[in-house]
Amino acid sequence: MIERAALLAALSKVRDPELDEPLTDLGFVSALEEDEGRVTARLRLPTYFCAPNFAYLMVTDAKKALLSIPGVTEVNIVLEDHFASDEINSGVGANESFRATFEGLANDELGELRALFNRKAFLVRQEKLCREVLGAGGHPEDLSSLRLADLPSSPAAERYLERRAELGLHMSPGAPVVVTANGTRVAGTRIEEHLRFARTIRISVEGNAGLCRGLLATRYGIPDPEGVTI
């Protein structure tokens, strides 16, 4: 018997690639069962037509996360109510690549797509951190001398550092905080513009997250955390 909390903790590490939030927070995990090391998790998405590439990533990531728990011997992920459910469930079940899962419909794996949204997610987390550090009165240019060692111990800083490490950027204490998604330091005079664009990504992602939650709530008759009806 494996603790349910351990299964949920593993799934909470799996994120929607674009929304950058855990599947467990988004309400995407609809059922979770375990029997002598064999785990079945059921996933659901806001619409029947959610992007199949993102769906495939979440299903494979969920499988990998659950398999990493000691004692878990077998994992079956079931994506429900999606136009590509059959392809994804059987493809991931058989450990097939994305290209093989969608034969003829894809010309590459999903590495570049994942990297693109990882970069966006990093910039959003950086913008949130910078807003926190600047507080009410600060000027963005003041951030040019900020080093990793100067960061406060806050959830925003932790989330920033987590993504930064995942992208493989420099993690030494003297490394500058405000960098582009490929790790280049942003000059002081350009920080304002840099953060302004990151803000646009944040608005976009937050808007989409709100929509996804609303659509999921309407689709499955569950409460919408924002209390708004679509």
Place this chain on the structure above:
Amino acid sequence: MHDLFEIGYVDVGIFQPTYLSDFYVEGFNTTERDAVLKEKHPDKFILNTSFDPRYEQQGLEEFEEKVRRWNPKGVKLYTAEWKGDSKGWKLTDEWALKHLQKCLDLGVTNIHIHKGPTIWPLNKDAFDVSDVDDVATTFTDLKFIVEHVGLPRLEDFCWIAVQEPNVFGGLAVAMPFIYTRPRYFANLIGELLYWAGEDRILFSSDYALWQPKWLVEMFVDFQIPEDMQSELGELTPNIKRKILGVNAARLYDIPIPEGMDVADGTTPEITDKPPVPVGT
């Protein structure tokens, strides 16, 4: 006519033909069908047309024929339209470029683009809009109006709009957020004003999915919530005039009623490109 002109505050309506012939036997709303109403009320409507580059040479000739017959100033393109085995096309396809060149030659200068999800290849972002960037650079004398302001990838649209002065944002489908998610709508408008500027945003009702009456009323009464104004500023009556009509009137040479015109030129000048091309 009642919904638009009697109660909906509309002076002139712009038809955006959408064929979707694989889904609708007679087409969704074709140029031919829209033209029937236009002929009954010539002063009330502007008729655009459409093309599908996958008909290649024959399509190009038919498109030219349509332009000669109806003299449209714009086209509505739907790149995600299915056709037989094809699940969509790109503006940079060989025959799409030939059609855009034809638009330029014939004076069809307003290119409205509805970017639906990219169906192939599945490994790409489903809402990839990079082809808009390419053709806007190639055809600087054409205006590209990206419908739905690129949603759900607002940032990609803003990134293109700030670099390409001939790219506009159409608010179709985005408008109703004014009711369901007013704070999101405020953010959306704030971002568009910052990157594209008040001269490059166009109201759209997407009638008959939504009625212009309540959209116009709510937009006229709308203001950025007070706690967001320090970041986003205010929506002035002049900005609202531009979005609701003046910007479209300029694109389509529609006479602007006395006292309604607004001076041009508050588009922000961004001399320094933002340093974060995330997609590259």
